[in-house]
Amino acid sequence: MTTWDPAQYLRHADHRARPFADLLARVPDLPGERPLIADLGCGPGNVTALLAARWPTARITGYDNSVEMLDKARVEYAGPTPGGGRLDFVHADVRTWAPAQPYDLIVSNATLQWVPGHMERFGAWVAGLVPGGTFAFQVPGNFDSPSHRLMRDLAERAGLAQTLRHDDAVRTPEAYLAALADLGCEVDAWETTYVHLLQGEDPVLDWVKGTGLRPVLAALADDPPARERFLTAYRAALREAYPPGPHGTPFPFRRVFAVARKPAEFLV
Template sequence: MTRTSHEWDPDRYLSYADERGRPFVELLARVGAEAPPRVVDLGCGPGNLTRLLAQRWPQAHVLGLDTSPQMVEKARQVEGIDARVADIVAWAKTHGDPVDVLISNAALQWVPGHLELLPALVGRLAPGGWFAMQVPGNFDEPSHTIRRELAAEPAFAPHTQGVAVPSSHDPGVYLRALQEQGCTVDAWETTYLHVLPGERASDPDPVFTWVSGTGARPTLQALPEGVRERFEAEFKRRLRQAYPDQGYGVVLPFRRVFAVAHTPA
């Protein structure tokens, strides 16, 4: 069974906020809604990107939902959005007012079996509504494989078994799943080459800073004091080897998977 009792840190998550925000902007650009009354952001995080929804559609009621009370507390400070604590699966399966634009940016990868949830999400849309999703597709990269290998070592495995880990599918899988719901679908992938500050910067371990705010956070929080420090030290060492600074900063390749679905009017 997957354990999900970790807590998110909005400030840590907002490290490299510009880089994290680029996929959201690219996703939003493919949504053709003109004046939607109801807009929902599933997995709104600290609300820094949900703000863009309120700016694009100022007449809309923009609702941001997240399972993390810490994230929602931060999002409530953002003007123009209504932020609430809610579970994606429970919300998808609850009857409510139809939604005109439903966006989920870098959240569904944390929902086990989220592919089977897509019909329920599309079912929350009004006729002519839009569903837009983006998930990481980089789980075969060293930033993830190193964490998995290290977490499986005897010194750490007793603490990390069952810890929540993200997962996703290729664009074609989402394309077919959403087409089966009667949607017109646009699906694609983009690999960003994020150039992070290198060894001479104030943060000597920028890739660790990145992953410790997202994919690696549940694993790190599962480790007790003393054990966590040993894990982090070795994790940082291996990440520095996998992502060396060649004198121009540290390059972090990051594949993202997108899908935008439009329901019949």
Template sequence: MAHSWDPTQYLAFGDERGRPFLDLTARIGATSPSLVVDLGAGPATLTALLAERWPDAEVLAVDSSPHMLERARGVTGVRVEQADLRTWRAGRPVDVLVTNAALQWVPGHLALLPHLLEQVAHGGWLALQVPGNFEEPSHAIRRELAAQEPYAPHLADIDDPSSHDAEDYLRVLQQERCEVDAWETTYLHVLHGEDPVFDWVSGTGARPTLEALPADLRTRFAEEFKRRLREAYPDHGHGVVLPFRRVFAVAHRV
């Protein structure tokens, strides 16, 4: 079941969501690329950092969401293109291809990596980052609730994100004759507000679930979800700590 994106909700935690992007792109060794592509760029606020780093490059933000791209069109130095990352093809070889927090929405995306590498020029770079926190309470509670009545009949076909371990990405990319740097990091995000973990997940992983429910059930689901999240992530007076594992891989095509 397709869902839509709200760039305002997504950017509510812009600093926290931006840290993995910075850690990822810091490992890219390109010096003077001609074409830089951010695949699954969302509102392109982070794509703008690529334009700043390589001001002489053509920088392209690709996303399937018209709502995200509407925001992206206002970003200086970035051209936008609407496309599905599963079928997107570059018009010419890409020197730097970044996909940040997008592949987790593509089932079986390990099999997509060779196609993505085909878009990268020899000597170019592919850099990816995906969340690796899907067994954390923020996701486990959502799945548990979604499997219960009266919600389950409405949620059978929703998009459900998933990812792999760093070694899995490393092995696939190595098989494509790339030099690969793969790693993982767990960030401890300190969040503030009445229901900050709910606010976080409702902009990303829980959004398809909430959108798929009728309005009356959505309100009921959200209130129970909030209650359980408050129990799982208590505020001890200094904010709510949200551990968030991220998985990274940077491949140099040689």
């Protein structure tokens, strides 16, 4: 069971939030005056709050299966919003979540890579949109980058290969476009490679400790010596793969985006 550390995750909050802001910039106006929005995999709630800034009157529910993340989100963000909307945070498993009522927007930020076969869920989620509603998501597309290849190689040597996702955890923009267009949506799909300039000692290791490395850390939680051996080897490999420059450590990070709008003519 992967456990999450909100404080570690938020150490790179500005960099992590940028793709979500770029995603929201491509989401069209929503049909409802008081939109109903679901955020799948809301984490500590910091990007869920951006939804309230974009749609001040919206009723927004963030869903996550991490108790630690939900506790952080509720303390920081839950309750009425200044624009007359509301933010709530609810425990749910994205692998099985289905809309219980029609939503104006279903959005997901850097979560679906954790959901095997997530494209199979698209039909239920699009069906759960109001006519003119939108399903939008972004996922990391960096599974072939040195940070993840090195992690998988070391995990395999440690007998932990089964704990990690592989390069088929996400699909191409073309695959997402085709799947969502087949559901009758108007689709905008693209990819972007950000070059984050990270600061501090071993910043790439610090980054992945908040996300991709969590399954390994959880698997080795009861064996501190093995955990330290893994981190020592991984740290050395990352230092070689991502050498610091005069202004910090450049960390290229590919992301895949899709915005799918359900046509208004679905109205019945």
